[in-house]
Amino acid sequence: MSEEGSGSSSSLLPEEAFSLLGNETRFNILRALWELLDPPESRPISYSNLMGYVGVRDSGNFNYHLGKLEGHFVESTDDGYVLSDAGEQIVQTVVAGTAVEQTSMDPVHIGVICPVCHGTGTTIRYDDETLTVQCTECDGIYPSRPGKLAEFHLPPAGLAGRDPVSVFESAITRVTLETRSMIAGVCPRCASEPTVEVDWCREHEGGDSGLCDKCDTTMQSISMYLCQTCKHIWRFPIWCNVLWHPATIAFFDNHGVDIEPLSWNYYVRGREFDQELLSEDPPRLAITVPADDATLQFTFDESMTILSVERDGPDA
The missing domain is CATH 1.10.10.10 (Winged helix-like DNA-binding domain superfamily/Winged helix DNA-binding domain)
Incomplete structure (x- = not known):
């Protein structure tokens, strides 16, 4: 290419x-x-x-x-x-x-599965070049923004000629490709190599609502990738670091798990992955992917470099 x-x-x-x-x-x-x-x-x-x-x-x-x-x-x-x-x-x-006329969109129901309550009362709205995904049936992931599930940057041109569902799908595709580029060490804006830090809630407790009183989210850990050249910053749950890894894709395929790597349903599947802080000196993180009775475990260092990939269980 x-x-x-x-x-x-x-x-x-x-x-x-x-x-x-x-x-x-x-x-x-x-x-x-x-x-x-x-x-x-x-x-x-x-x-x-x-x-x-x-x-x-x-x-x-x-x-x-x-x-x-x-x-x-x-x-x-x-x-x-x-x-x-x-x-x-x-x-x-x-x-x-x-170069577009439409630069905002009022909330509209799209009915994708909410990863928190598993309902379908999900909506999207668009303003200030940001597509916000919300759930009308639960508190969502961020307590400061009731119902908020995710926010994706999308230029206004992304709205042109698309219905709401298509806008949502295009935003998911875009954020997936940008995330994968950052994980691969290539800034999608300027091609420089980003730095990475991991913010880990060591006292994470989900509670009845799934929200942690310590970190105010349902996510125990966040990867932050920062490009020192163009200052592009990208934050996402650390399970994204394994979600599109070839070993994960092959693992799901071997166990007959139907996936669409550029879809919302696949993106939120990462919430099913177990996360564990194995040690702090040296820092070691583990992400475990389940499928049937088998697991796939990735071990990372503090720079989110994969140190090992281990399979366990039948047909692992």
């Missing part, structure tokens, strides 16, 4: 990048190059066509601003100009967040 690109851009400090983009003519040049793209057979845009499309008559002024972008957000070729990878990402981000 390959992805076409125009090459790498030279390094810029953040303040320099913001300064370059804080000019209307320069951003109009980036937008013009994006609007003139015709994938997959895109060709470079000539100087004269680009200048005419942007609508600048003063060639000296246009050449000055184009020159500022070259090597960073625009690449020049023998046949004309194209967006660099960085320039394309800038315009795509703006388009994903603004």
Whole structure:
């Protein structure tokens, strides 16, 4: 699998990048190059066509601003100009967040299974680029937000042309792929390697509602992945670190467990996994996946690196 690109851009400090983009003519040049793209057979845009499309008559002024972008957000070729990878990402981000009419959605019933009460009184709503999943029949997972089950970031473009169920499914797919990328050590935003920390509630008690008085959630542990380059942060239960692991997928398949790895039902299956803090010095964590009378146990260190995978039980 390959992805076409125009090459790498030279390094810029953040303040320099913001300064370059804080000019209307320069951003109009980036937008013009994006609007003139015709994938997959895109060709470079000539100087004269680009200048005419942007609508600048003063060639000296246009050449000055184009020159500022070259090597960073625009690449020049023998046949004309194209967006660099960085320039394309800038315009795509703006388009994903603004080029749609619908930017919110009132609560709507979708009826997927609630992982806490197992009812189907689940709804979704969308606001501020966030899709919130809630249960109308229980307190959910977070006591400060009654009924809240999960929140997923989704650009407004994700709503375009989709009914509520499709919006929900697209959000699950998106968050799954981003989570898997972080776990694999690749930031989905900038491709840098993230750092990881684990927050473990050592006195976790679920109580009647499933909520712990110590950590205020039903989740005993959280993995926090942070990209030091672009500051993208991603938090999720530590069982996500094994949910899509090939050994887990194969284990379920061997035991006839029907799964859809990009579905909500598979995502919440992780709540069935046992979690255990084996030791604190050195830190060792265990996640055990059940299926019938068999188990699959992963042991991790403090960086969520897998140290061992052990199977137990019939046909393990």
